[in-house]
Amino acid sequence: MGGMSKRDPHAAPRDAALPAPEAARDVVFVYGQEESGDYGVIRKRDDRVELGRIRPVRDGEPIHSELVRLSPRSEHGQLFDVEVLHDASSAESRERARSEAAVSGPSRVATRAYRDSWDRIFTAPGPGDGTRFEN
Numbered sequence: 124m125g126g127m128s129k130r131d132p133h134a135a136p137r138d139a140a141l142p143a144p145e146a147a148r149d150v151v152f153v154y155g156q157e158e159s160g161d162y163g164v165i166r167k168r169d170d171r172v173e174l175g176r177i178r179p180v181r182d183g184e185p186i187h188s189e190l191v192r193l194s195p196r197s198e199h200g201q202l203f204d205v206e207v208l209h210d211a212s213s214a215e216s217r218e219r220a221r222s223e224a225a226v227s228g229p230s231r232v233a234t235r236a237y238r239d240s241w242d243r244i245f246t247a248p249g250p251g252d253g254t255r256f257e258n
Contacts, residue, residue, distance in 0.1 A: 149205040151193065153177070166205065186211045 151166045161176040180190065189210050193203035 149207070150196070151177075151203050151205050152199075153201045153203070168205075188212050 149166070149168045151164045153162050153164050155163045157163065157176070159178075161178045164175050164177055166173045166175055177191070177193075180186070186209065189212070190208045192206040192208055194206065196202045196204060
């Protein structure tokens with residue numbers, strides 16, 4: 124009797140090897156939906172754990188953080204791999220937005236005739252040129 128070993132009766136059989144889940148670096152667990160339609164999430168990114176919300180992208184609304192694609196994982200119905208498609212909070216995105224906002228004056232798509240008319244209408248006339256209307 125000395126050759127018998129004790130085994131946990133609840134353990135999986137040794138020959139029934141289950142594939143180990145892949146170690147993702149960015150995973151999100153969806154835990155509930157708010158009245159607004161947003162979903163509450165817990166996100167594990169590298170060695171950090173974060174709480175957040177996800178919402179569908181809507182036409183005409185700005186994106187202030189990340190645009191992500193979620194891919195379901197096999198371990199659980201509410202667990203997803205995260206792929207970041209765009210990070211609006213990155214330094215590169217902020218710099219691009221700043222440079223686009225620095226443009227002033229008439230639209231760049233305007234023709235030369237449009238710009239000449241703009242200047243003629245909205246540029247203050249010089250003193251004594253007879254084009255100023257008096258009340």
